[in-house]
Amino acid sequence: MNPLELTLGIMTAVGGFVDISELVFAARAGSTFGFALIWVFAFSTVGIVVFSEMSGRVAAVAKQPVFNLMRHRLGLELGLVTLVASVISNLITCAAEIGGVALMLNYLLGLSYVLMAVAMTIALIVSIWVLPFKWIERAYGLLGLFMIVFAAALFANHAPWTRIAGGLVPQVPRGLTTKEMLSFGYFCVAIVSAVMFPYEVYFYSSGGIEEEWGPKDILTNRLTSILGMGLGSLLAIAILANSAILFGPANVDPAIPGTAALEAAIPFGKWGLILALLGMFFAVAGAAVETCLANAYSIAQFFGWAWGRHKKPWEAPRFTLTWIILFLAALAIVLTGVDVMTLVEFAVLFSILVLPLTYLPLLLLSGDRKFMGRYANGAVTKWLGWFYFWIVCIAAVAALPLYFLTSGGNG
Amino acid sequence: MGRSACILLALLSACSEGAAKDLQYIKQARSIGAEWALVNDQAHSGRVTTVYVQSMHHWLHDSLQTASSSLTQPQSEYGREISQLLAEPADAPPDQLRSHVTKLKQIEDQLESA
Numbered sequence: 001m002n003p004l005e006l007t008l009g010i011m012t013a014v015g016g017f018v019d020i021s022e023l024v025f026a027a028r029a030g031s032t033f034g035f036a037l038i039w040v041f042a043f044s045t046v047g048i049v050v051f052s053e054m055s056g057r058v059a060a061v062a063k064q065p066v067f068n069l070m071r072h073r074l075g076l077e078l079g080l081v082t083l084v085a086s087v088i089s090n091l092i093t094c095a096a097e098i099g100g101v102a103l104m105l106n107y108l109l110g111l112s113y114v115l116m117a118v119a120m121t122i123a124l125i126v127s128i129w130v131l132p133f134k135w136i137e138r139a140y141g142l143l144g145l146f147m148i149v150f151a152a153a154l155f156a157n158h159a160p161w162t163r164i165a166g167g168l169v170p171q172v173p174r175g176l177t178t179k180e181m182l183s184f185g186y187f188c189v190a191i192v193s194a195v196m197f198p199y200e201v202y203f204y205s206s207g208g209i210e211e212e213w214g215p216k217d218i219l220t221n222r223l224t225s226i227l228g229m230g231l232g233s234l235l236a237i238a239i240l241a242n243s244a245i246l247f248g249p250a251n252v253d254p255a256i257p258g259t260a261a262l263e264a265a266i267p268f269g270k271w272g273l274i275l276a277l278l279g280m281f282f283a284v285a286g287a288a289v290e291t292c293l294a295n296a297y298s299i300a301q302f303f304g305w306a307w308g309r310h311k312k313p314w315e316a317p318r319f320t321l322t323w324i325i326l327f328l329a330a331l332a333i334v335l336t337g338v339d340v341m342t343l344v345e346f347a348v349l350f351s352i353l354v355l356p357l358t359y360l361p362l363l364l365l366s367g368d369r370k371f372m373g374r375y376a377n378g379a380v381t382k383w384l385g386w387f388y389f390w391i392v393c394i395a396a397v398a399a400l401p402l403y404f405l406t407s408g409g410n411g
Numbered sequence: 412m413g414r415s416a417c418i419l420l421a422l423l424s425a426c427s428e429g430a431a432k433d434l435q436y437i438k439q440a441r442s443i444g445a446e447w448a449l450v451n452d453q454a455h456s457g458r459v460t461t462v463y464v465q466s467m468h469h470w471l472h473d474s475l476q477t478a479s480s481s482l483t484q485p486q487s488e489y490g491r492e493i494s495q496l497l498a499e500p501a502d503a504p505p506d507q508l509r510s511h512v513t514k515l516k517q518i519e520d521q522l523e524s525a
Contacts, residue, residue, distance in 0.1 A: 103470075107462070107463050107466045108463075177523070247449075250445050250448075251512055251516060252446050253442040254442070254446065255442050255443050255446060255474050256471065256474060258467055259446050262449060269459075273458070273463060339477075410435040410439065
């Protein structure tokens with residue numbers, strides 16, 4: 001285990017943890033329910049750590065990416081349903097990320113949103129084409145660390161640490177009306193979905209194969225998952241807590257993603273604002289790349305095509321064409337003029353519906369001793385895996401009714 | 412007499428149904444007004460860039476316009492309040508914006524408790 005590689009891997013995971021959906025829901029959750037939803041972020045982070053570690057371990061030992069397993073475990077028909085559902089979910093998520101990136105540039109430079117969406121899509125395509133796989137992930141993840149300014153802002157905003165710590169305890173605030181209770185439920189489901197997005201495990205496990213992980217990398221995989229995602233979720237919690245401190249009392253329920261940047265501008269002024277916007281820009285751009293590649297990985301793995309960025313683009317032509325087309329399709333969605341916040345809502349809704357189908361085959365395979373040998377799930381991982389699987393199943397069932405009953409948490 | 416009362420009751424119930432449907436847009440408008448005031452607060456104390464302020468004004472106005480045009484009862488008290496908020500200049504004093512926010516919040520609370 002190379003300490004430098006490990007540190008870079010952890011830092012990349014930290015900087016790349018927050019995407020547009022987490023950003024939006026963290027800010028809205030804090031302004032609407034104060035610190036009461038912090039525990040949902042912490043709880044979901046344990047879930048994504050469990051499944052990321054599992055997918056990385058399967059990639060290292062069995063050399064099998066998630067979608068390959070899905071086709072074998074779920075059968076062709078259910079596998080195809082999962083593929084279609086996850087492609088739609090990831091495509092909407094990718095469109096939300098591209099819209100988010102264009103918005104950040106609009107806040108930073110004042111240039112046209114549409115022009116920025118087109119320019120950034122081209123820039124993202126070029127970056128995937130030009131950069132080696134390891135540096136695609138690292139470049140965006142490390143630059144996303146500018147978002148640490150949100151954690152610093154929490155100190156500068158005189159955070160009530162006892163109340164924040166109290167938010168880590170699972171709770172439902174007292175005295176809520178039925179409507180508010182439903183809205184609280186909707187936020188819980190949306191946060192679980194935003195933190196446990198299916199693209200994250202598709203990308204993570206395929207990345208492990210791209211980087212030719214073997215059993216020797218299992219400890220690195222475990223530490224990167226636990227520390228990288230654990231510390232990354234602290235940034236999301238910082239956004240939530242700052243929002244509870246600054247926005248809740250001011251009657252602000254952030255309607256646009258740029259409002260979150262005020263959390264750093266209020267204590268630190270212009271430089272705080274610029275660092276926050278840059279951090280958000282790189283983190284969201286990284287998520288756009290991950291969602292698009294995750295989709296291309298899924299399609300290529302399902303149909304058994306040559307795939308991977310470790311190959312030259314022309315050595316995996318169908319895979320290359322797929323990720324380029326997916327980027328253009330996501331851009332086309334943005335260019336229809338649909339609002340980024342609406343895309344975020346849809347991304348979260350679709351993703352939660354796909355989550356059980358994503359995690360079930362992974363859970364079955366990583367626990368299979370015939371396949372994984374001594375690297376199969378231990379008792380704790382097995383218990384946590386099944387526990388979170390049932391949680392995402394419940395969340396998937398509750399998602400649509402809660403969305404309609406609360407008008408997406410607004411009603 | 413009974414017939415008139417029924418018609419009045421039906422009209423009132425239709426109005427309150429419309430207001431209930433509009434509640435989410437009232438909430439949105441209230442929040443947008445509050446965000447706008449916060450942005451202008453920071454702009455007046457020179458803590459945010461001019462580009463950011465202009466961009467936020469554009470997007471907030473856009474969202475407010477959408478909320479306003481989604482109302483089923485634009486001629487209602489809250490409809491007029493939202494229209495007045497929309498008519499404010501981009502660099503309106505934060506307190507002026509907050510007075511609209513306060514009124515919208517009162518209407519929102521009334522509708523929620525009804």
